[in-house]
Every structure is written in C-alpha cells, then in structure tokens.
Amino acid sequence: xxxxxxxxxxxxxxxxxxxxxxxxxxxxxxxxxxxxxxxxxxxxxxxxxxxxxxxxxxxxxxxxxxxxxxxxxxxxxxxxxxxxxxxxxxxxxxxxxxxxxxxxxxxxxxxxx
Numbered sequence: 001x002x003x004x005x006x007x008x009x010x011x012x013x014x015x016x017x018x019x020x021x022x023x024x025x026x027x028x029x030x031x032x033x034x035x036x037x038x039x040x041x042x043x044x045x046x047x048x049x050x051x052x053x054x055x056x057x058x059x060x061x062x063x064x065x066x067x068x069x070x071x072x073x074x075x076x077x078x079x080x081x082x083x084x085x086x087x088x089x090x091x092x093x094x095x096x097x098x099x100x101x102x103x104x105x106x107x108x109x110x111x112x113x
Contacts, residue, residue, distance in 0.1 A: 002055075002083060003048045004090060010038065010046060014053040021075045042067065045090045047074070047083050054078040057087040059095075066100040067091075 012035055019027045019034065027034045038044055042063050047055030055074040061067040069091060074083045095101070 055083040069103045
C-alpha cells in the first residue's frame with residue numbers, strides 16, 4: 001500500500017536514492033542544493049511504500065496565479081502503479097483556482113539500439 005504525505009521532511013539519503021533511481025544525477029551531485037530546493041518548494045507530495053520513498057512531486061510558484069510542477073518522479077521499481085497519477089491529482093486538487101499550471105521535468109533518453 002502506498003502512503004502519500006504532503007510537505008513531510010524527507011531525509012537526504014531518501015531523496016538521493018529516489019533521484020538516483022531515475023538517473024537524475026545533476027540533482028544528487030549537489031545534495032545540499034537538492035535539499036534546499038525541496039525545502040523551499042511551495043508544496044512537496046511524497047509517496048511511501050512502508051518506509052521507502054518511492055515517488056515525489058514538488059511545486060514552485062506563487063500558488064495564486066501560477067504553479068510550476070518542477071519534478072515528478074517515481075522509482076522504476078514502482079512505476080506503472082498509478083503513483084505518478086496520484087501525485088499529480090493531489091497537487092492539482094490543492095490548486096484548483098490557479099490558472100497556469102506548468103509541468104517542468106527532466107527527460108532521460110535511453111539508447112534503444
């Protein structure tokens with residue numbers, strides 16, 4: 001069962017493991033910056049399987065006229081279980097009156113050859 005938390009403090013090791021699991025090493029190469037970015041986000045929704053961080057979405061913006069969905073990531077072992085969908089739904093339900101909702105994320109390209 002997945003447990004969702006809003007604005008819960010997340011340990012550096014948990015964040016590092018999740019970001020590394022999806023190959024977002026630019027974030028984990030400067031963990032101090034990652035921790036500050038998460039702490040200074042407007043909203044963070046995290047997904048937990050037991051005590052393991054398996055998903056996260058973080059929001060930046062003014063919360064009134066615009067929000068940026070900066071990161072949304074799910075550990076590959078937990079993908080295709082609608083965790084990402086639930087993370088997005090929880091964010092969107094918190095900001096129904098915001099006119100501009102912008103998704104910004106990193107794309108990892110895999111060599112399929």
